[in-house]
Amino acid sequence: MKRVMLTVAYDGTAYSGYQMQENAPTIEGELNRCLKDLLKEDIRVIGGSRTDAGVHALCNVAVFDTCARMPGEKMSYAMNQRLPEDIRIRKAQEVAQGFHPRRCDSRKTYLYRIVNSAFPIPTKRLYSHFTYVPLDAGRMQEAAAFFVGEHDFKSFCSAGSQVESTVRRIHSLEVTREGEEITICVAGNGFLYHMVRIIAGTLMEVGRGVREPAHMAEILEAKDRRAAGPTAPACGLCLADYKFLS
Amino acid sequence: MKRVMLTVAYDGTAYSGYQMQENAPTIEGELNRCLKDLLKEDIRVIGGSRTDAGVHALCNVAVFDTCARMPGEKMSYAMNQRLPEDIRIRKAQEVAQGFHPRRCDSRKTYLYRIVNSAFPIPTKRLYSHFTYVPLDAGRMQEAAAFFVGEHDFKSFCSAGSQVESTVRRIHSLEVTREGEEITICVAGNGFLYHMVRIIAGTLMEVGRGVREPAHMAEILEAKDRRAAGPTAPACGLCLADYKFLS
Numbered sequence: 001m002k003r004v005m006l007t008v009a010y011d012g013t014a015y016s017g018y019q020m021q022e023n024a025p026t027i028e029g030e031l032n033r034c035l036k037d038l039l040k041e042d043i044r045v046i047g048g049s050r051t052d053a054g055v056h057a058l059c060n061v062a063v064f065d066t067c068a069r070m071p072g073e074k075m076s077y078a079m080n081q082r083l084p085e086d087i088r089i090r091k092a093q094e095v096a097q098g099f100h101p102r103r104c105d106s107r108k109t110y111l112y113r114i115v116n117s118a119f120p121i122p123t124k125r126l127y128s129h130f131t132y133v134p135l136d137a138g139r140m141q142e143a144a145a146f147f148v149g150e151h152d153f154k155s156f157c158s159a160g161s162q163v164e165s166t167v168r169r170i171h172s173l174e175v176t177r178e179g180e181e182i183t184i185c186v187a188g189n190g191f192l193y194h195m196v197r198i199i200a201g202t203l204m205e206v207g208r209g210v211r212e213p214a215h216m217a218e219i220l221e222a223k224d225r226r227a228a229g230p231t232a233p234a235c236g237l238c239l240a241d242y243k244f245l246s
Numbered sequence: 247m248k249r250v251m252l253t254v255a256y257d258g259t260a261y262s263g264y265q266m267q268e269n270a271p272t273i274e275g276e277l278n279r280c281l282k283d284l285l286k287e288d289i290r291v292i293g294g295s296r297t298d299a300g301v302h303a304l305c306n307v308a309v310f311d312t313c314a315r316m317p318g319e320k321m322s323y324a325m326n327q328r329l330p331e332d333i334r335i336r337k338a339q340e341v342a343q344g345f346h347p348r349r350c351d352s353r354k355t356y357l358y359r360i361v362n363s364a365f366p367i368p369t370k371r372l373y374s375h376f377t378y379v380p381l382d383a384g385r386m387q388e389a390a391a392f393f394v395g396e397h398d399f400k401s402f403c404s405a406g407s408q409v410e411s412t413v414r415r416i417h418s419l420e421v422t423r424e425g426e427e428i429t430i431c432v433a434g435n436g437f438l439y440h441m442v443r444i445i446a447g448t449l450m451e452v453g454r455g456v457r458e459p460a461h462m463a464e465i466l467e468a469k470d471r472r473a474a475g476p477t478a479p480a481c482g483l484c485l486a487d488y489k490f491l492s
Contacts, residue, residue: 009365009367009368009369010368010369011368011369011371056368056369058367058369076365080365085366085368085371086368086371087368088365088366088367088368089365090364090365118336119255119322119326119334119335119336120331120334121255121304121334122255122256122257122302122331122332122333122334123255123256123257123302123304123372123373123484125257125331125332126369127369238369
């Protein structure tokens with residue numbers, strides 16, 4: 001018996017999210033189906049980040065146990081021949097038996113992409129959120145600074161999550177504009193349900209001038225979802241990096 | 247009667263190219279259908295660059311004549327409400343009656359994008375060509391320099407084109423790598439049938455070491471399509487800029 005960790009990239013457009021659901025296409029469902037086909041074992045992968053419907057990833061992770069003789073390192077090639085083209089295994093490696101991705105210290109980096117121009121760009125429409133309302137990326141960056149560090153992010157967590165603590169640490173949060181595109185890049189040790197999308201939705205309100213950057217401190221203080229801005233659409237979000245620290 | 251010029255962006259994935267065809271979805275077909283619906287006139291647009299099936303554009307152009315009272319400048323909004331989401335009018339403007347996009351001096355810029363990593367990136371698969379064979383962008387840039395200037399590009403033109411002259415001027419041709427992505431950016435006064443894709447296919451052969459950069463001079467000299475490399479796949483190509491000089 002060995003434990004294998006997969007590094008998985010996907011285009012989330014066609015999926016009802018990462019986590020397994022009956023009667024809906026999911027990333028986990030595709031991985032389980034593929035591994036059963038390849039290894040002839042009934043495998044249920046353990047997911048890393050359980051991304052929402054429509055969210056993309058460059059490097060999510062999944063682990064599973066197998067008795068197969070095939071070396072873990074060879075599995076990426078074999079899996080990619082069996083997966084749909086919107087899911088790709090970038091790496092497969094054997095890890096310690098007790099390794100569990102959600103019980104490890106980790107650092108995740110998410111990108112939230114916004115196209116901010118008079119009209120949408122068709123080739124970007126599946127991987128960014130479009131708004132024609134002019135956004136001031138400088139103001140957004142000013143507001144972003146309030147989130148860096150350890151805070152209770154209860155105001156930035158949608159109902160339906162069952163976590164014990166809503167305290168998280170954000171290592172960095174940068175807002176940059178390049179032409180018509182604004183990118184929010186946030187790295188942290190963990191994120192609550194919808195947290196990045198609510199931060200993005202709130203920063204966009206700052207960017208168009210309906211909230212002040214300094215107001216972010218009050219929103220954090222409120223510990224109330226209603227104090228923050230709307231949840232930004234899923235298609236703009238991409239899990240871009242995922243590192244285990246221990 | 248007035249002549250209106252549209253600046254059109256599209257995701258070419260679902261289309262059999264720019265130019266009107268019976269029984270196949272085309273960009274021109276969608277524009278004609280949309281204008282008929284909007285203006286109640288039988289309009290046939292005149293296209294700028296007739297991109298191939300699967301090729302994308304940020305700013306192709308199309309012109310048409312209309313007796314409609316609606317100011318040209320207002321048409322982009324009205325058209326975008328009627329077009330599928332993979333086609334967007336970025337600008338509509340009235341132009342001189344005699345203006346014909348293919349009979350004007352112009353400068354077009356194309357991007358050819360390559361993902362060069364061990365495995366494809368799902369979120370880039372529709373807008374880039376993937377190859378796992380390592381490419382040396384420095385060698386590709388060295389080869390690219392041979393194309394700059396005025397040359398007979400007959401070796402870089404597919405059969406089926408009916409142009410009088412195969413001489414074209416390339417203003418610039420730059421190959422850059424950023425991580426796993428290589429971009430070929432080429433600007434010129436006009437391009438022959440498949441010319442950018444054959445240049446890209448030839449540069450990739452240089453990048454993987456099967457041709458020498460200096461060999462480009464011989465290929466140009468040969469004036470024979472068989473001397474050049476293969477035509478690179480359509481999905482990597484995007485018409486990125488289109489300017490009229492006169």
